[in-house]
Amino acid sequence: MQYRLLVSGDRDHFTTLDFDPNMKRLSILADYPAPFNASWVDRISSHSDIDYLVGLSEGEKVGSLYSFGINHARGSCRVTSEQPTLGAPAHFLTLRDNSALALSTYLGGSIALYPISISAENEMILTDEPRTELFPEFPYKIPGHGPNQSRQQQCHIHQILEDRRGLLYAPDLGSDRVWIIRRDALRMEVCGWLACPPGTGARHAVFSPDESVMYVIGELSHTVVAFDLSSAPANAILPIDGFAPNIIPPSIHPDHHLMLDASELCLHPTNPNVLYVSNRWSRHIAQRQPELKDVPRDLPTGDDIAIILLRDDGKKVKTLKHVRTNIDVIRGMRLSDDGKYAAVVGQEGGGIEIYNITGKAGDIWSLQAGLSEVTKAIGLVAFMNSTVDRQGEARANIVNSDFLLHTPHFVPMLDNHNKKTQNVGIEHREDNISPIDSADPFDAENIAYGPSGFKGLIAAPYIFGVSFLASLAGFSFGYDQGVISIILTMPQFHNVFPETAPSSPTYGFSTGFMTGMLELGGFIGCLFYPYLADRYSRKWGLSIAVVFYTIGAILQTAANNYATLVAGRFIGGIGVGTLALGAPLYIGEVAPPNIRGSLLVLEQFSIVIGAVLAYWITYGCRGIKSEWAFRLPFLLQMPSALIVGICIHFFPFSPRWLSMKGRDEDALAALARLRRLPPTDNRVQQEWKGIIADVKLQQAIRSKMHPGVTGVKLEVAGWIDLFRQKYRKRTMVALAIPFFQQFSGINAFVYYAPIFFQALGQDTERALILSGIVNICQLIACIGTVLCLDHFGRRNLAIWGGIAMGIPHAIMAGIVGKYHSSWSSNTGVGWFGVALVYIYVLCYGFTYGPLGWTLPAEVFPSGIRATGIGAAVATNWLANTCIGFSVPQMQVSIGFGTYIFFASWCFIAAIFSYFCVPETKGLTLEQMDSAFKDGAAAEELEIRREVVKEVINGV
Structure with missing residues (x-):
């Protein structure tokens, strides 16, 4: 996904920027002419194709408060109303009931409420109704100067916050207090205050997630103090004892602490026990003040961010560390809603920098991107969600705007060339449009249902249970893959089926034919499963697959002749092929965005674990003297599959399938049940609309490409589309990688590992044990799959x-x-x-193992993606069938030539990838067009706009 940022400030334009975490690139999207120089800006509402914002313009005695609308389609900005402020405005807050704006001034010390209304022209305005003002210094006048006489001569209110009860909190640098203000409509009165230690200089504050604690940063003391808010408001509430971490960077000499001004603090959005505090190192200011005579002129650049790790109750400090930035005089810090990235901005130098936040405690920051050319001014930055407006154009939607970032006006360095920012209106770029995938066109991949990874799985037990059940289908697939290798070495098996005995003249063909029939059945199964899944639902598709799988298992268990065994393998293979497709499809469509990747990895683990257990179960059964030595492992295929086929009906239908059938309301109900949230929840609504939009997009694209064609003809046309000129290169890549995946020889070792190890001089017993370790190597490689895939990129792994x-x-x-x-x-x-065998298996698991499934899903545009993936999976099964058929005969006929055969295909794969496979990780539709040089997605992007507009207006 991509992140959007908004920049404004002491200049005549606003700028939106795009941060691409995959490319580690920060670039300008568009500039809008600004009617005034802003010291603060915040989005308060959206109407039609216009975003409405409010901005502040400073003045020592009288400033201004503006409402204005940005029309993204036209690239214009227009003021809709203006109100004067008493003193220099510092910060404003949209009240939770949306009735008014609360404004603070840092010179004048006032708090004012400005009512909001809609004009006769249907525009958001600040009304001309009398505003309400409150002066905390009267009757709470500061008795004389504060400890810092030059800064604490009067009330100096920097910020306003509102809690769930409607109480306002106003940190006052001048009085070392945080005023607590009760509001009744537009009436305000002070009902208490939080008493900071003398000389603190309270500047900014933030609530804990449950609002039981408030953390306050002292600009003058460089400490963070905490207050317990569990009791009713009162005068002089004292800080929590023992909570006062000093955030002065260790690199700053004590003689220069006077030049430090603690600025903002943020709470990590997904880890409430981490606070980030900026402390600006005002060396430029100090060097310009002659009264500070001993200031060195070669001071180091770059300010620090203090990272405070809290204990579970949030009332004690666990540890404290510092991160060094390249920013001079930090005037803002903002975290993305998912907690993965932080934007840091500076007034005097460094521009804007984006950091990736990692580590269990969120205490590891790594620089990702930046724009560094700046001029000396103050502006604003906010992380935004990428969404789509009613006209189908990209729109920056500011979220969680209690803290917008102060940042300098800057002249960015774009693509390593100095290019001045110009007011050129909106720059239309198709990659501004959020990709519509199987989940959401409104960037629903970033919907905050909860944490990701292991914590996310624990936090969502219901969806974990649904996915775990479905993943048993993967277990069944893996079990059927792994059960055959030891059975092929059993004398008991050879006695019943003499065609498979090494002494048989037809050994090579009979063994390969019997083994390969499972893969041939899988090839057939993966061709007709999409029809079952679309016609009868994902759930019934899995149940039908289980019927085939179970019949195949019964035939294999009961077979007394070679023909029955082969038939059982083929029918069971049909079930295996459908289960291999059905499980990840169902999991992918029911899983929430934050843990979808983890749940799909769970399915992959199930496949590998199924293969490992099948092998060692069969290894344990080989000591049985009767035919049950091989019949029992065949029989044990059934329980996991039967559990899936029966229990899956206790869980909801896929919301996407319901939407495909026109049952949008049922889709909403199923989605709400899966998320354990009411249907009215904003996140559920957003994801639901995204599903509807994607379904409509697929239908619209097919209708556009094949007007008037329906039914079977439409399905056939979809397959033909894959080989049209504009898709040909994508199809070649998508089919070649799964082909190379199988012809690298992986399933030769999975099916026939004991034979290979015996060919390396190992006795039968040792060969069986070593073969079991092959599957364990696959399991180890599976753990590192995601790391390799995302870290090294697809092209490098392929080569x-x-x-x-x-x-x-x-x-x-x-x-x-x-x-x-x-x-x-x-x-x-x-x-x-x-050892070489194990090295090969590990290399496969880290490279072509994931590539064979990932690349086909990425290279196709939406209109042919489902057909393209089906073709890739079919290619995989067909190649797998060829390997299963041919390897025993190759071992008999050409011996060591078998390894030459596989080595040749591996090197051909590398050469093909070097010349034909582009890097696809993280590319948008338009960027994928550029990578393949085919323009295949251009038509789809136009259809996408119309579909998104229809969904937004029609749902």
């Missing part, structure tokens, strides 16, 4: 993965060819061959 897999194969070909008849005297070489 270097092919090379890394080809080298072990090539070396094995050499040692098997030279030592195949003398392993007894060259046992060390044999063990080296075993």
